[in-house]
Structure formats: C-alpha cells, structure tokens
Amino acid sequence: MTAVDEEAGRLKEEADEPGWEVDPDDEWGVAVITTVGRQLKLRREAVGMRAAEFGRAVGYGEDMIYKIEGGKRIPRQEFLDKADEVLGAGGLLAAAWEDVKKVRYPKKVRALGKLEAKAVEIGLYECNIVAGLLQTPEHARAVIGAAQPPYSPDDVERMVAARLARQAVFERDPAPALSFVLEEGVLRRPIGGKMAWRQQLERLLEVGRLHNVVLQVMPMNCETHSGMDGRIELLKFADGTAVGRSDGAFNGRPTSDPRQLRILELRYGTIRAQALSPRESLTFIEQLLGET
Known part of the structure; x- marks a missing residue:
C-alpha cells in the first residue's frame, strides 16, 4: 500500500467517525455548514470533477462528499485543507474552518x-x-x-x-x-x-x-x-x-x-x-x- 493510499484510508476512517453530524436544531450551525458545503460543491463543479473523482482525490467516499456538500456532515479541518489543495481554491476553503470550528459543538x-x-x-x-x-x-x-x-x-x-x-x-x-x-x-x-x-x-x-x-x-x-x-x-x-x-x-x-x-x-x-x-x-x- 502506498503512502497516498494509507492517507486516503485514514481520512475515510475519520470521516466515518461519529460526532460530526449537524444538529438540526442549531439554526446558525446548519446555516454555516450548508454554506460551506455549497461553496465546496460549486468549486468542485467549476473544475469539472465528479463527486466520486473528488472523493478519491481527498480520500473520502462519494456518499460522504454528498453529505458534506449537502450540509449534512461537518467537515474536518484536514478535509477542508485537502479539498482546498485539490480544487485549487487558494486557501478559501481551508479558511472556512474558522467558521466551521465554531459550530462543531452543541x-x-x-x-x-x-x-x-x-x-x-x-x-x-x-x-x-x-x-x-x-x-x-x-x-x-x-x-x-x-x-x-x-x-x-x-x-x-x-x-x-x-x-x-x-x-x-x-x-x-x-x-x-x-x-x-x-x-x-x-x-x-x-x-x-x-x-x-x-x-x-x-x-x-x-x-x-x-x-x-x-x-x-x-x-x-x-x-x-x-x-x-x-x-x-x-x-x-x-x-x-x-x-x-x-x-x-x-x-x-x-x-x-x-x-x-x-x-x-x-x-x-x-x-x-x-x-x-x-x-x-x-x-x-x-x-x-x-x-x-
């Protein structure tokens, strides 16, 4: 197994961990995660990547990509950093962590x-x-x-x-x-x-x-x-x-x-x-x- 494969496997494992679901009763939290997910999807589509292809590039499954883009899952900092790199976002996606981390908790x-x-x-x-x-x-x-x-x-x-x-x-x-x-x-x-x-x-x-x-x-x-x-x-x-x-x-x-x-x-x-x-x-x- 290559180092890239190992890293992808680690990221996928972390993505599946409990505790990163969006609380539907937290209106501000839902708004933040929905906005970040929408920006992620727009940038992915702008570079012509399908969800499955993007998922392979960042080490996440296609289903998890759709959850994050749909505002159903809170993205980790490592995921945003990797997504920023893969999509060439120039630091904008990585910077979203400053808002995401504020709604990470109840x-x-x-x-x-x-x-x-x-x-x-x-x-x-x-x-x-x-x-x-x-x-x-x-x-x-x-x-x-x-x-x-x-x-x-x-x-x-x-x-x-x-x-x-x-x-x-x-x-x-x-x-x-x-x-x-x-x-x-x-x-x-x-x-x-x-x-x-x-x-x-x-x-x-x-x-x-x-x-x-x-x-x-x-x-x-x-x-x-x-x-x-x-x-x-x-x-x-x-x-x-x-x-x-x-x-x-x-x-x-x-x-x-x-x-x-x-x-x-x-x-x-x-x-x-x-x-x-x-x-x-x-x-x-x-x-x-x-x-x-």
Whole structure:
C-alpha cells in the first residue's frame, strides 16, 4: 500500500467517525455548514470533477462528499485543507474552518465555552461528577455514555469533543484564576473502569498543581455541608461583571443580579472553607491513586 493510499484510508476512517453530524436544531450551525458545503460543491463543479473523482482525490467516499456538500456532515479541518489543495481554491476553503470550528459543538456548550473563555475567575463546586473542565476523554465518554435514555454514538462523541474543547481555558494567557471543589465520593467511584479512573486521578493531580488552580476535596466525614442543594458555578469577568448558576437557587438559571450573586458567592465560599485545604486535597488524591 502506498503512502497516498494509507492517507486516503485514514481520512475515510475519520470521516466515518461519529460526532460530526449537524444538529438540526442549531439554526446558525446548519446555516454555516450548508454554506460551506455549497461553496465546496460549486468549486468542485467549476473544475469539472465528479463527486466520486473528488472523493478519491481527498480520500473520502462519494456518499460522504454528498453529505458534506449537502450540509449534512461537518467537515474536518484536514478535509477542508485537502479539498482546498485539490480544487485549487487558494486557501478559501481551508479558511472556512474558522467558521466551521465554531459550530462543531452543541449550541449550549458553545455559549458556556464563550463565557469561560472570557472569565478571569472561574469557581466550580460539583457534587455528582468530576467537573467537565477536569475530565479526561475516557472519563467524559464514560459519564456521558452512562446517561439514560442513552445518547446516540454521534451525540456522545459530539458532547465529549465539546467538553474537551472547553479545556482550552487552561492554555489561556494571561491565565484565569480557577477553583474547584469536588466530592470525595465522586473521586472514589471508578467510572469507566480502573484504568480510566487512574488516568482521571492523575489528571486531577496535574491540574491541581498548576499555579492558577486551587483544587479542593469535600470529605465524606464533613459534619456540616453547605452544598447539599447541588452544583454552583461562578464566572467573573475583567469589566467587573459576573454570572452565576446553582442547581438549588433561582430555578437553576444563570443570573447576573448582584444580590443573587452574593448568595452564590457566600455558599461557594462556605463550601470551600468546609472542604480540605488544597494541600490536603492533593495528598488525599495521591492516596486514592495509590490504592488503585
């Protein structure tokens, strides 16, 4: 098999992976992918290539080409780069990735990701899961895949990819201040199996040692716990504004009302005071890891 054949086979395999279907309820996403598909088709026809011929040139099947051109499938960056080269588009098709990548993930997650990308401070208390910003791919896939009724394979992969994309917050410069409080019981539950569990604990230690991150564990033997109403999320921005949300307050809806934010900040601050210190928390996670 030649290198060209191997590359074509790899691209075809990637094209068939779940998680790249267009969400029909995402109007803006549908519009973007439809426009990109239409431009692709026009350029293909302009150079006189049939879909099957073009597919062979980029390593995709004819059916997949029709799906992408018809706005039914989200094109990968590698596909757009290759299509640009084959069709001589001068970089215009490759540049479409800047728009495509914005609609790659579900609408609700995109909105959350935008807020997190702007926040200078993020505080999260999670009571039932490891916070999404801290999850490994294997852990995220196991958590999302365990939902009932179950998601389709496409939806699972889309949600996993969206969750991991939000973790770009750790690469920002200047770095935001991040704090997390996680429940001991959650850290003891081997979601996804022993290996995935170990990888998740290792990831927590890695993140917890970052200079801009404070990671704490709420111990199960804590006699007073102010987080019984559910998760709390607080995001603060450079202009002094903030957004907060809690499962057990204000109907679980995001709020920017100063009085409501003070309540959430009081609850979150109290939870942090009740949890193990950051140093104690990392030691605790190390001990858990040693027990696996």
